[in-house]
Amino acid sequence: MAETKTWLIVGASRGIGLEFVRQILAHGHRVIATARKPGSALEAVVRDTAERATVLECDVSSGESITRFTEQLVKTGVKKIDYVVINAGILEYPNRTLEMSFDHFARHLHTNTVGPIITAQKLLQQTEVAIGTIAFMSSDSGSTQRFLSFEDGFAAYGASKAALNQALRHMAEELKRKGRGTVILALHPGEVATDMANIEITWEIDGGQISAEESVRGMLEVIQEKTIERTGTFWTWENVEYPW
Ligand SMILES: NC(=O)c1ccc[n+]([C@@H]2O[C@H](COP(=O)([O-])OP(=O)(O)OC[C@H]3O[C@@H](n4cnc5c(N)ncnc54)[C@H](OP(=O)(O)O)[C@@H]3O)[C@@H](O)[C@H]2O)c1
Numbered sequence: 001m002a003e004t005k006t007w008l009i010v011g012a013s014r015g016i017g018l019e020f021v022r023q024i025l026a027h028g029h030r031v032i033a034t035a036r037k038p039g040s041a042l043e044a045v046v047r048d049t050a051e052r053a054t055v056l057e058c059d060v061s062s063g064e065s066i067t068r069f070t071e072q073l074v075k076t077g078v079k080k081i082d083y084v085v086i087n088a089g090i091l092e093y094p095n096r097t098l099e100m101s102f103d104h105f106a107r108h109l110h111t112n113t114v115g116p117i118i119t120a121q122k123l124l125q126q127t128e129v130a131i132g133t134i135a136f137m138s139s140d141s142g143s144t145q146r147f148l149s150f151e152d153g154f155a156a157y158g159a160s161k162a163a164l165n166q167a168l169r170h171m172a173e174e175l176k177r178k179g180r181g182t183v184i185l186a187l188h189p190g191e192v193a194t195d196m197a198n199i200e201i202t203w204e205i206d207g208g209q210i211s212a213e214e215s216v217r218g219m220l221e222v223i224q225e226k227t228i229e230r231t232g233t234f235w236t237w238e239n240v241e242y243p244w
Pocket residue numbers: 010011012013014015016017035036037058059060061062087088089090111137138139140188189190191192193194195196197
């Protein structure tokens with residue numbers, strides 16, 4: 001059997017995050033999964049493998065919650081996390097520049113940009129647990145080079161993912177300058193059939209929606225394959241490099 005690895009999935013209550021937990025446990029690895037309110041779906045997935053699973057609380061839109069989470073993580077005694085997936089995100093649809101409120105825009109930025117970056121920062125600042133790779137769940141909506149002009153109602157969401165992309169690239173460079181070996185990645189999971197994608201859009205999805213199972217199967221390969229030479233890069237679930 002392949003060596004047992006430790007994964008941390010931030011935002012694992014449902015959708016893509018929960019599917020990561022399911023597949024990682026099925027492969028025999030250890031998982032630390034976080035949720036805002038750990039509840040029945042996540043508890044049901046980890047129940048039969050409780051010896052390889054730890055559930056912690058983390059709301060990425062709250063600095064205090066992120067700090068409490070990293071303290072709890074250290075207390076678990078884990079010494080190395082091979083792969084971190086910062087998956088938590090929101091899409092409050094529609095979010096158009098001509099309509100959205102200050103708070104509506106700010107919520108997207110807090111949850112999709114500031115929270116994920118501060119979560120990674122707190123993980124990297126503590127010295128008790130070594131971190132191998134941090135993969136941030138971005139989106140093709142956050143690409144500036146391949147701007148999706150037809151995505152009506154995705155302004156705050158797209159901007160929050162574009163800002164996440166730019167910040168994580170800085171994180172990768174800052175870590176390089178410090179000589180640290182943590183690999184930083186951005187991922188586009190595909191157009192995945194989850195609660196987030198359960199909205200009435202006016203355009204056809206190129207290639208249709210995929211299942212969370214297919215998306216996560218692909219992303220697990222992508223994350224494990226990327227070494228430090230590829231830090232600060234952006235990949236699809238199909239292992240195609242995506243333009244920033
Ligand atoms: N589905 C797609 O087609 C698609 C495409 C591109 C990118 N993405 C990205 O993929 C990620 C997962 O999306 P999904 O499709 O699985 O969406 P989802 O089914 O709506 O799940 C979102 C997850 O994020 C968690 N979350 C939201 N706000 C949070 C917060 N403040 N703190 C901690 N956790 C929080 C949710 O927890 P609660 O249960 O507590 O709300 C839930 O576990 C997101 O970052 C999304 O932007 C998705």
